[in-house]
Amino acid sequence: FVGVLGYSRLRLVRLVWTMDIETTLRAIEEMLREAGGVPRKVTMDNAKCIALKASLYEPILNPVAERFAQHYGFFFECLPPADPELKGKIERQVPYVRRLRQSREGSWEGLEFEEAHLRRKLVLANEQRHGTTRRRPREVWALEERATLKPLPPVAYEIERYHEGIVRKDGYVRFDSKYYCAGSDFRDKTAVVIAN
Numbered sequence: 001f002v003g004v005l006g007y008s009r010l011r012l013v014r015l016v017w018t019m020d021i022e023t024t025l026r027a028i029e030e031m032l033r034e035a036g037g038v039p040r041k042v043t044m045d046n047a048k049c050i051a052l053k054a055s056l057y058e059p060i061l062n063p064v065a066e067r068f069a070q071h072y073g074f075f076f077e078c079l080p081p082a083d084p085e086l087k088g089k090i091e092r093q094v095p096y097v098r099r100l101r102q103s104r105e106g107s108w109e110g111l112e113f114e115e116a117h118l119r120r121k122l123v124l125a126n127e128q129r130h131g132t133t134r135r136r137p138r139e140v141w142a143l144e145e146r147a148t149l150k151p152l153p154p155v156a157y158e159i160e161r162y163h164e165g166i167v168r169k170d171g172y173v174r175f176d177s178k179y180y181c182a183g184s185d186f187r188d189k190t191a192v193v194i195a196n
Contacts, residue, residue, distance in 0.1 A: 001027040002093050005035060006043075007148075008140035009089070009130045011122055013097055015115045021049040025068050025159050032072060035141075037149025042069070043077040045087060051078045064162040064194060071157040073150050100125065163193040 001024070003012040012034055014027040024047065032038055046054035053060035059078040069076050079086045100121040101114070108114065126138040133140070165173040171184035173191040182191050 002090060002097050003028070003031045004089050004093055005039070005137075005141060005145060006089060008135075008137045008145040009133060010035070010126055010137040010141040010145070011093055011097070013115075013118055013122055015101075015111055015118065017111070019047060019049055021062055021064050021162050022159050024049050025065065025157075028068075029072075029156065029159075032152060035149060036146050037151060038072050038074050039149060041075050041077045043079060043087075046078050046081050050076055054078070054081045056080045062162055063192070064160045068157050068159065071153060073153070096125075097122075158196055161193075161195050163195075164190050165193065167191050 001014045001016050001019075004010070005012075012031040014030055016023050016027055028042065044050055046059060050062055050065045051059040052062050055078075061076060061078070065076060084091055097118070101118055103121065104114070104117045123138075126141075127136055129135065130137055161176070163175045165175060167173045167182045167186045167189050169184075169187050171182055171187055172179040173182050173193065174180075175193045175195065180193070
């Protein structure tokens with residue numbers, strides 16, 4: 001999961017196994033902490049965990065993602081589908097980060113070990129001059145961009161889980177291997193479950 005601060009071009013990375021809502025929001029939260037603040041917006045492609053329905057103009061966002069963004073004081077900007085040119089700052093970073101990951105010789109030693117290796121490499125990468133700006137991302141971040149970020153809230157957001165399920169004929173909806181009563185009036189309708 002690769003993140004880039006737009007002004008300084010500071011790169012942030014988290015290795016993840018899945019792109020579900022919980023994992024994605026945790027990765028974003030860790031990146032905000034590493035960046036030392038919160039930007040005005042977080043721009044993403046139309047990842048299914050964030051945008052329930054992609055759109056050119058107004059995607060339908062996952063309510064858990066919206067609540068997360070509200071807690072931290074930013075908004076999600078989901079870019080239009082099938083338009084990679086709008087994601088140039090990040091699209092170019094993915095192959096680069098992949099090469100950094102592959103630079104380690106030896107077999108897989110676990111997620112934490114591999115991420116630590118990748119972060120050590122990124123420290124060096126963020127000290128090199130950026131090809132477009134001709135400035136060092138870490139330096140620009142420290143001297144200019146960090147002061148413009150909003151402070152992090154004092155309490156971390158308790159990330160919720162999101163589930164859409166069909167209410168069965170007996171009026172129950174299944175979530176997390178348990179059944180919850182929605183009422184027989186709602187059978188065959190979609191129920192949204194948000195849980196801690």
